[in-house]
Amino acid sequence: MMDAVERESMEYDVVIVGAGPAGLSAAIRLKQLNADLSVVVLEKGSEVGAHILSGAVLDPSGLDALIPDWKERGAPVKTEVKEDNFLVLGPQGKLRIPNWPMPPLLNNHGNYIVSMGNVCRWLAEQAEAMEVEIFPGMACSELVYGENGEVKGVVAGEFGIEKDGTKGAGYEPGMELHGKYVFLAEGVRGSLSKIAIARYGLDADSDVQKYGIGIKEVWDIKPENHNEGSVTHTMGWPLGGNAGGGSFLYHAENNQVFVGFVTHLNYKNPYLSPYQEFQRFKHHPDIAPIFEGGKRVAYGARAITEGGFQSIPKTTFPGGALLGCSAGLVNVPRIKGNHNAMLSGKAAAEAAYEAIEAGRSGDELPDYDKELRDGPVGADLKKVRNVKPLWSKYGLVASLVLGGIDMWAASILGRPILGTIKHGKTDAESTEPARRHKEIKYPKADGKLSFDRLTNVSFSGTNHGEDQPTHLKLKDTDVPTHINLPKYAGPSQRYCPAGVYEFVEGDDGAQRFQINGQNCVHCKTCDIKDPSQNITWCVPQGGDGPNYPNM
The missing domain is CATH 3.50.50.60 (FAD/NAD(P)-binding domain)
Incomplete structure (x- = not known):
């Protein structure tokens, strides 16, 4: 002290x-x-x-x-949305949802693709x-x-x-x-x-606050693959029934595409890796051609609040x-x-x-x-307060139908017809023991379209002074190896999008929990999703962390 x-x-x-x-x-x-x-x-x-x-x-x-x-003041808000696409993906194909049945509040007319x-x-x-x-x-x-x-x-x-x-x-x-x-x-x-x-x-x-993890890459792509002002959102594959979430593809100016993937953090299977789901998504036959001949120029991740009105x-x-x-x-x-x-x-x-x-x-x-x-x-x-809890309780298809009806009613009547649905568990409490689930085998990164985490982290510009205490604090140093590893298969080594956490076998054969704090991109997922709520994210010294150029 x-x-x-x-x-x-x-x-x-x-x-x-x-x-x-x-x-x-x-x-x-x-x-x-x-x-x-x-x-x-x-x-x-x-x-x-x-x-x-x-x-x-x-x-x-x-x-x-x-x-x-x-x-008139020259704000960097210039690329107006020209087209909206909503897709439900399967392993080998897609189903486009027409724009006309979508609730008016989902229309992106008059909005802009920007680097915040x-x-x-x-x-x-x-x-x-x-x-x-x-x-x-x-x-x-x-x-x-x-x-x-x-x-x-x-x-x-x-x-x-x-x-x-x-x-x-x-x-x-x-x-x-x-x-x-x-x-x-x-x-x-x-x-x-x-x-x-x-x-x-x-x-x-x-109500309890709910979260997602958003992982994003910026790509320079070939002009012939670029469609400035195009906005595409997808749901379904690769997450399927394993988790809620989906992707975004925004065609910005200068032949750049902002591609990202959001995974709702109330998923049950501790073997799921939001990062690997994002990498797998880019290999979809309707997505991969966009990036052919292009190069990824930036990477990052951050948590997203998803609880909505009732969780404020x-x-x-x-x-x-x-x-x-x-x-x-x-x-x-x-x-x-x-x-x-x-x-x-x-x-x-x-x-x-x-x-x-x-x-x-x-x-x-x-x-x-x-x-x-x-x-x-x-x-x-x-108007949208029931969309997230509906998705969590009933899955993608039911939430599309019930959530769509509720949002249409809100657009017409000014309020949802389903009242206010509660969220229930926190995202940490939603994690189930590993014995209830099968391990997910993810494909190896090809280095062209998909990348290993540490390679991608190098594109975030993150840096932390090596002499300072770790800004990722454990309430109990025994919990990772005594509880989280045997009960939940050590989920921190998968939910972190920067490879901060890993289990290393010591000379005595025992597992040791290692924190690579220098990799941290400040997404806060560990603070949210750790099933034992044993990790507290604190600020490192000023200036440390990612250095995003145009995220």
Whole structure:
């Protein structure tokens, strides 16, 4: 245990953790409302956008509300969707679902294929022009509390802790950044957001949160295989009945394709590997020709919140609020959350501005939580709240029929006809013992269309200092080998898309659990899916992790 640390502090009106679409939108809106407000954004990535990964087809409604003249300002939002394709795959063929029976809310007309990393870089430029202070490479490792138990700030920029937890020769204690309000916009399963949710019981009245793992590659393909503006989503093979999920193929500009695969993390079979399912998907006879003669240029992964409206926790706590994916605002059937993240940032900023104008600080912002649920974000999510639990309970075919009817009813009546269906178990609790399942034999990567994990990880640009403690903490070091290996066949070696976890046989013949933390791409899947809930994902020192160029 380290001694108590003396830190300098800096005071702001609003402290924002995370330079994603939610955090940057909040910063911009605050400055729009009052240019004299002091606002700081702290980003753990080496630069803004370095840790941003999304499909992404962007619904511009959030951008329209925040910066109406974004086109004139040169936002990197240019490739409008020209065609929508919905496919159900079998092992050797496909069934195309016509567009006409699809609920209107699934129509991508007016949406754009974008790199959200580049969109966030542009948003950061807009914010800095308004004198928002943005500090990349600043991981926020602790919440700071005030005299009445409210969140009054964060600890950021602590460096130089040795592997054994002691302070090294180059130790820097970091700083405390205090604010009248603190916004947590860390993305999915944020470490500080987890602490706030637990400390203040924010999830006491909400359903359990559900998640997926999204794995993505960027490819440069031949011009003759490219169809700019084309959007394709698939379901079915290769997952079949093993798990829910599906793929996306987005033809962006410059002969690039964004290809990704989402696996719902409530799957039962511990032998399933979301990464291997993605690699297998690219070999489908209707998919493989797109990539012939092309080359993969980037790789990454991240978790996705899938619980929907009923899983949104209380989003305010004394001294701050949860924004964007920290609150879980993804519309699952639309595979979109960036617009809601931006709208949440805007709403939080407006609530904080009103409070500061009234001379308040350190209290709750109930107007924000109300706006989130009753405003455009709530309207977007309420209509689709049953799609995910229907899929989980009844499978693909039934969910397509029942979910489609429910979404059509919501489009016409303004609400689903099935009420609100509960999710049930957490994703960790959904994992079943290995004895109930057969091991899945995955084909070997061919190095052209499919790749082994470590080769792909090298395309994420991820890097972690070797001298620091691992940021992947085990509550009990015996659990991996004494429980997870014999009971669940060691699922961490398969659910992780970066090869962080493996079981290694020691000289004595016993299995040893090895954590290769330097491989981590910060997807948080281990924190979510570990059946014993024995792994806690924490922030490494600032700047570490992936360095995505245009995810």
